[in-house]
Amino acid sequence: MQSRTIVRRALLVAAIFLAAAPVRGQGTASSFTGHTYQPGIDVRDYDIRIELPDTGSFIRGDVTITARRAPGVSTLTLDLVDGLAVRGIEVNDRAIGPVHAHDRIEIPLGTVGGDSVSVRVRYDGRVTDGLVVLKDAQGRWTWFGDNWPNRTRQWLPTVDHPSDKATVGWTVRAPASRTVVANGTLLGVRALRGGMSETRWREAQPIPTYLMVIGAGPLVSVPLATSGCAQSNVSRCVPQSVYVMPENRDWLPGPFAAAAPIVSLFESLVGPFPYEKLAHVQSATRFGGMENATAIFYAYDLFPTRRMSEGLIAHETAHQWFGDAVTEREWGHLWLSEGFATYFAALWTQRSRGDSAFRAEMAGIRRQVLEDSVVARRPVIDTAQTNYLALLNANSYQKGGYVLYMLHHQLGDSAFFRGLRSYYLSHRHGNALSDDLRVELERASGTSLRQFFDQWLRRPGVAAPSIGWAYDAADSTISLLVLQDSTRGAYELPLTVAMSFASAPPSRVDVRIPAQPRATITLPGRFPTRPVSMSFDPDHLLLARIGQP
Structure with a gap:
């Protein structure tokens, strides 16, 4: 699916689902x-x-x-x-x-x-x-x-x-x-x-x-405008405000002008804001931002230096749904909080700055994942890690967010957001584990996602297939030879293949690479001439390093 349609179509899908879906909450479980x-x-x-x-x-x-x-x-x-x-x-x-x-x-x-x-x-x-x-420095206690x-x-x-x-x-x-x-x-x-x-x-x-x-x-409270509230819930705009030291008041709203539209977007994609209000607070925290329910705390120096960004506001606001309302039951599943906030912040980038900025942000996240040493050594679902601060890494944030991006492309807008909404409604104000998300996405898509979740979330590293190809002039076909290291398990991959020809228009086809150490795949269609060049995953959508045999 082309990224230019992601948020636009998702809003329509979410609005339809919001009207039809029952609110299940925590159910009758003990x-x-x-x-x-x-x-x-x-x-x-x-x-x-x-x-x-x-x-x-x-x-x-x-x-x-x-x-x-x-x-x-x-x-x-x-x-x-x-x-x-x-x-x-x-x-x-x-x-x-x-x-x-x-x-x-x-x-x-x-x-x-x-x-x-x-x-x-x-x-x-x-x-x-x-x-x-x-x-x-002014002698004020906080x-x-x-x-x-x-x-x-x-x-x-x-x-x-x-x-x-x-x-x-x-x-x-x-x-x-x-x-x-x-x-x-x-x-x-x-x-x-x-x-x-x-x-x-x-x-x-x-x-x-x-x-x-x-x-x-000695904080002062600055109320924020409620323009941009979700049209599906105009009777209840979420009251938002910013609490700052007095000397920072004249800078506001600054980037917080986006606070209401951010909530509006996330309400449209997931569901109504889950709490009574949302305060954004200049504070003392060891983190850049901390998503405390209804009262987000931001690092003190972001205000006097005016380094606060819409991206950080979107990230922490997304947590109000994912992390706060739906909380991971065990720390090892932290990606259910940080991965969601990372991807939803990118969706805000797409809404506010367009497709090019969105693609650039996802490309940067992908580079971080491919280059990170923790990603190479440990899985995203890291239940063996007992130093919980060490879970604040590229697995929980960047890889978790990029896994959602790949899921979105693989399932499509309708199934992806229908599944997310069902997951949210099923576990709102309760707890969840990664398999709870998988089950809801499987229901929404009618597709088994066990292999997807296992390979991207329960294994260290990324995919590293070696792909070669051969052209058969006798029957005008192209076949791929795919080799994968089976030490950690082979990956099942939806692969786009781009081909260019000397005397014919370029062509693209999609194939599925099976989770096998060695696989031969014949590309669909007939090709009268041998390709001049072949490119695998030309849009760099996969978390994969693709080599040659």
């Missing part, structure tokens, strides 16, 4: 399904109360966890670093002695009746990670949550794993001169004695703990 980190425990809600100081990193926390437990489960384990002192624990309003060691709180549930439990943890101490506390991948435990007692999503409420007491932003809807701000204020936010949809954040500092 709420404990997939909770491998802490089997038999399902946290439903966190009610978090945090008190921030005027200066420094000493915080006081009071967190109530509401959870369900499966029959026979006698312990709830919360992750919290030992550097924070637990002052008290209550289980269903009854005090118990704190058992806090090895960065965990072990809470006995043996005497608790029923399958629901409420646990309250009071604690305090100086935070050194997770909540980033900084004083800038506090920003920065939890990915499992650093929530550095400042909050939680089941700190993406498989256990929950709703969250925030009550933050801070100096009145600080603006507080967090997940969800702002419920109110009230003045307190002693120059303090209390700000309350509430996120009504379940999110993983690594996305549960606050930001506090």
Whole structure:
């Protein structure tokens, strides 16, 4: 399929599917399904109360966890670093002695009746990670949550794993001169004695703990225009705003003028925005951008240096659907978050800057994949990697995004976006693994994709076929000899062959290379003369290094 038609046709397909598709959500499966980190425990809600100081990193926390437990489960384990002192624990309003060691709180549930439990943890101490506390050059103190991948435990007692999503409420007491932003809807701000204020936010949809954040500092909020909202949902334009330090206000909206059209495009391709609002926040984060649900945090220096880009905004916004609403159940499937954000950012490039820019972006991604040493050594689905920060690599981002690009070309607009939409609706506000995506794309296309997913996602490296050809003048046919190294398994490849002739127009044909170490394929059609030249994968759509035998 030619790239100039990708987004245009996809919007029509998505609009038709949106009207026809049922909303399936999380279905009727047990709420404990997939909770491998802490089997038999399902946290439903966190009610978090945090008190921030005027200066420094000493915080006081009071967190109530509401959870369900499966029959026979006698312990709830919360992750919290030992550097924070637990002052008290209550289980269903009854005090118990704190058992806090090895960065965990072990809470006995043996005497608790029923399958629901409420646990309250009071604690305090100086935070050194997770909540980033900084004083800038002008002497202004700021506090920003920065939890990915499992650093929530550095400042909050939680089941700190993406498989256990929950709703969250925030009550933050801070100096009145600080603006507080967090997940969800702002419920109110009230003045307190002693120059303090209390700000309350509430996120009504379940999110993983690594996305549960606050930001506090001398921030100003700049609302963004809602022009460009999705036509299918004009009654509910997503409210968006930018929180910045005061000196950066005059630069806005800048690239954030694209924020509403970006949401509109992704709504058209996937479905309505899954949350209450979207804030874009100048923050302190170790990442260029962090996709916290409803409150994206961007690196501080991108604002004063004016290096913020539409591409980064599109990438982080795409995460609100893929990564936030549909969260990978295990870290080894991170490409379901980062690969999607990479490809959808490229689709925004196509919408905003045209086909040439889109093709150039995908070509650059392809070059990165082919040249990357991690890609050569490790698979995209990397469940053996226990250093989760090491998963922020070209496999999760560039190769994952390019795999979606190849799937899109192979399946076509209709099946591809129908499958993505079904995958999203099936797992929205829940978790998914790579095979969940495969199943939905197979249903949408009527095609088995096991070989595709295995070869591109579960093997290191890329395809490296050697292809030779021969012309048979007796019957005017051309045959290909394809050799593949079977050490890691041969690839099944949809291959375009371009031919040029001395006295005839150039020609293209498409053939399928089987996943075999050695294959001979006869090209379809008759060719009266021998080609002057042959080119394999002339548009460089495959993640492949093609050589000669």
